[in-house]
Amino acid sequence: AQSVTQLDSHVSVSEGTPVLLRCNYSSSYSPSLFWYVQHPNKGLQLLLKYTSAATLVKGINGFEAEFKKSETSFHLTKPSAHMSDAAEYFCVVSDPSDFQGAQKLVFGQGTRLTINP
Amino acid sequence: DAGVTQSPTHLIKTRGQHVTLRCSPISGHKSVSWYQQVLGQGPQFIFQYYEKEERGRGNFPDRFSARQFPNYSSELNVNALLLGDSALYLCASSTGRGRANQPQHFGDGTRLSIL
Numbered sequence: 001a002q003s004v005t006q007l008d009s010h011v012s013v014s015e016g017t018p019v020l021l022r023c024n025y026s027s028s029y030s031p032s033l034f035w036y037v038q039h040p041n042k043g044l045q046l047l048l049k050y051t052s053a054a055t056l057v058k059g060i061n062g063f064e065a066e067f068k069k070s071e072t073s074f075h076l077t078k079p080s081a082h083m084s085d086a087a088e089y090f091c092v093v094s095d096p097s098d099f100q101g102a103q104k105l106v107f108g109q110g111t112r113l114t115i116n117p
Numbered sequence: 118d119a120g121v122t123q124s125p126t127h128l129i130k131t132r133g134q135h136v137t138l139r140c141s142p143i144s145g146h147k148s149v150s151w152y153q154q155v156l157g158q159g160p161q162f163i164f165q166y167y168e169k170e171e172r173g174r175g176n177f178p179d180r181f182s183a184r185q186f187p188n189y190s191s192e193l194n195v196n197a198l199l200l201g202d203s204a205l206y207l208c209a210s211s212t213g214r215g216r217a218n219q220p221q222h223f224g225d226g227t228r229l230s231i232l
Contacts, residue, residue: 036223043223043225046220049220052218102173103148104162106162
């Protein structure tokens with residue numbers, strides 16, 4: 001079974017400074033990995049996805065993530081934090097279920113990002 | 118284009134009751150998945166439906182059931198509600214049958230509170 005570990009439950013940075021949200025995964029397949037963001041009382045919005053093409057993936061709102069197979073990591077970064085980035089971030093691995101090809105997303109526990117003015 | 122829409126947005130029930138949650142996928146999407154998100158945790162997979170058939174089921178009791186209609190909309194039903202069923206229920210849609218690299222697009226969820 002595939003799993004995801006987000007190494008920090010809470011990250012706090014100042015506006016204009018870099019953001020690093022860490023994620024390690026466990027997968028017996030060649031994984032598909034995603035980062036989603038959830039603002040308060042909202043659903044989940046896709047930030048970016050890795051699907052075995054380029055190891056450095058660019059997403060929306062200036063976020064990017066680097067897939068490192070040797071470290072089984074998929075960390076999310078942004079050069080300069082904005083107040084609007086304050087939200088919950090989820091690292092997700094896609095688990096192709098063996099039941100008639102369903103696609104099950106396996107979520108990490110989430111990292112709450114706080115931006116200080 | 119409209120995104121994934123879910124109804125109702127909030128719901129309050131008491132223990133033992135049943136509930137039906139509804140989801141309309143993005144136009145052209147044939148696959149619908151349901152997730153349960155308990156406060157402070159990541160979402161947990163409940164079901165995936167494609168072409169009106171169940172294609173995957175998570176580790177949830179038989180009190181949870183779902184179906185998909187010919188227009189690809191879906192309902193999630195929960196019987197004999199327990200306090201522990203209080204959660205945000207999220208619906209997600211994707212274009213086709215369960216390829217691992219397909220992103221799923223989420224609605225804003227239904228907040229279910231059990232008293």
